[in-house]
Amino acid sequence: MRVVIARCSVDYTGRLTAHLPLATRLLMVKADGSVLVHSDGGSYKPLNWMSPPCAMAQVEPTEDERETGVVMTWSVQHAKSEDRLRVLIHEVLHDSSHDLGIDPGLVKDGVEAQLQALLAEHIHTLGDGYSLVRREYPTAIGPVDIVCRDAGGATVAVEIKRRGDIDGVEQLTRYLELLNRDPHLHPVSGVFAAQQIKPQARVLAQDRGIRCVTLDYDALRGIDDATTRLF
Template structure:
């Protein structure tokens, strides 16, 4: 595979997605006739890919061409990730009842002296709830929420503040630590929050 940026990748038919060999840009590709020894071995073309800034080179000997195609893919739009923490935060704030009946959103990115809490909410009784959101919840996230709770519970306008650790996936160690500290864990279903989960199509 020869890409528009000049990089060359050699893939196998199966196995890992990682190429067998490659040359990253800036590089140049030169086609040449095979040497007598290469021609005797059955090769018809030789590609030499040379890096412009180093002495590295990749020599590709071609025996048979099955198909040679080129595709113009247009302008690179860049990597756009779906389901990042900002999306989860926005969706959960809009559907805060996911955490329980009577929950309301006070604000997103509630600023504290040590950083913003993802969501400040209130439960059905009107008590403050700090919500920390992760795609994959680990111990670091629990520690982060713990620090927020310690600080927020010093504020008489908010206290008492309980915590909710919400993630698409929560590691067992993080769940154990959170529950030991009185923090509730909630597993988020991204498709359900987006309204794309149809319970009637599920087997269970």
């Protein structure tokens, strides 16, 4: 991972246009190629980012950029779209690279782990004819919660959360991009499954062709028996 603290401005063009004016920010370039721009606030979410597959090049500033004080320019281009991130760096305060090694992955809490086990046991919850391939399907960037096949035999990757937010959709997107490179699995579709799914996450998932499924934990456990309820 490369970590840079710099005074910079950032422009994002493609499906949308966004501009971050000149300020001191944290720039992160991860081993998977992703580039993230952080401020010293706003919790864990970056101000802007480019998800893989993408390529970053450090290029010379234009004459106009030099006149405004730019000393270095990063150009980040997404491999499958016209989305582009351009970072104009005026001053570098810190620049270091670190090999973090292979991450063992997130250790899921009890409820999330149980949801995974229950959904794998009752994979037909996702649709008639679905069959389980494997839980914790290994990939180079971490295990996919569930890989299964739909009624037509096509591969489906499932990401499971208690509360589904944008980060979960981004995580599943990265898995799908990687799995779809495997000719034995391609084409791979995605299902984002959670007990609660935030509206923003649902919109992002739908934009990326990912199906959202709301999980009923009690129903999966066989506790929610309608015959025992008064209402």
